[in-house]
Amino acid sequence: MTVQQHSSLHPPAQPAPHADGPRLLADVGGTNARFALEVAPGRVELIDVLPCKSYPTLADALRAYLASPKVLAAGYGTIRHAAIAIANPITGDLVRMTNHHWEFSIEAMRLACAFDTFLVINDFTALARAVPHLSAGQKRQVGSGTAREGSPVGLLGAGTGLGVSGLIPTGDSWTALLSEGGHVTFSPANETEVAILRFAWREYEHVSAERLMSGDGLELSYRALAHHTGQPDEKLAAADISRRALAGDDQLCGQVIDTFCGMLGTVAGNLAVTLGAQGGIYIGGGIVPRLGERFDQSPFRKRFEQKGRFVNYLSQVPTFVITAEYPAFLGVSTILAEKLGA
Structure with a gap:
């Protein structure tokens, strides 16, 4: 198990330690x-990434982290306050993950872990709260546009699922939207996407945006395009599709990635006009940041602006890829600090 020590979210000024001890931060996805x-x-230390499939419950993963040799060796003692961002809607005490089998009671876990404070936050709500704190080196602009200060900001990201959120300015702060926008109905924008949708309908009565803009969605689009173009279906995993596309030696995988980026552009443009997000659209998640320059050269930005009479409006809205390695920690840290008043 690899643990990274002294990985700081902000540059080097050394603030005083929290008076009530270290705070546990977590970002829990479906993988x-x-x-x-x-x-x-x-100042964040001892970052570790644990595969969800290796632990029966979230509590087991949490305990494994706190009991890891390097965490114990740090000698911080009892952890009183914790905040977890999780890829799931939070509508009450019981949390059942959409893209994994974990489920738990927030209060029961707080008591079991002996936390004074235990916050569970939707992962894209947390990521949205991180956006205002991103430095220039933690994001990359794709295409044209200039952010308007004091305007709403949109956020989306594809990984195990498709997360969506937004930030609405409220005085000197922001309100993050508790959105499940990844589950809106998928809307095709060309004949190829119509063919993908028809193929997906064979498996799903409702085809959401997330069905196609996610890791599983890459695999579904691959199968659909192989069928549509009469090419062999090698039953590739999402990681292999991306790898082959980036290597440039597989035309079908390249078409899958370009189609994915175009569909994401449509969803991002929909979000921008829905929110009036003239502060920009930010893209996180596990898939897009790994595509690097391939994403910049993809159909994403053209499709983002492709809204008929609103082309000029959207051409002025900037789009950014979040390149920070652990951006959700910024958001959960901010929310927990507000809760504790420091």
């Missing part, structure tokens, strides 16, 4: 659970 300790404002 991996990421843990860290915030020992002082903005």
Whole structure:
């Protein structure tokens, strides 16, 4: 198990340690659970990534992290406060993950772990709260546009699922939207996407945006395009599709990635006009940041602006890829600090 020490969210000024001890931060997706300790404002240490499939419950993964040799060796003692971002809607005490089998009671876990404070936050709500804190080196602009200060901001990202959120300015702060926008009905924009949708209808009565803009969605689009173009279906996993596309030696995989990026552009443009997001659209998640320059050269930005009479409006809205390695920690740290008043 690899644990990274002294990985700081902000550059080097050394703030005083939290008076009540380190705070546990976590970012839990359908594939991996990421843990860290915030020992002082903005100073995060002992980051570790645990595969969800290796643990029967979230509590087991959390306990494994806290019991890891390097965390124990750090000698921080009892952890009183914790905040977890999780890829799931949070509508009450019981949490059942959409893209994994974990489920738990927030209060029962707080008591079992002896936390004074235990916050469970939708992962894209947390990521949205991180956006205002991103440095220039933690994001990359794709295409034209200039952010308008004091305007709403949109956020989406594809990984195990498709997360969507937004930020609405409220005085000197922001309100993050509790959105499940990844589950809106998928809307095709050309004949190829119509063919993909027809193929997907064979398996799903309702085809959401997430069905196609996610890791599983890459695999579904691959099968659909292989069928549509009469090419062999090699039953590739999402990681292999991306790898072959980036290597440039598989035309079908390249078409899958370009189609994915175009569909994501349509969803991002829909989000921008829905929110009036003239502060920009930010893209996180596990898939797009790994595509690098291939994403910049993809149909994404053209499709983002492709809204008929609103082309000029959208051409002025900037789009950014979040390149920070662990951006959700910024968001959960901010929310937990607000809860504790420091």
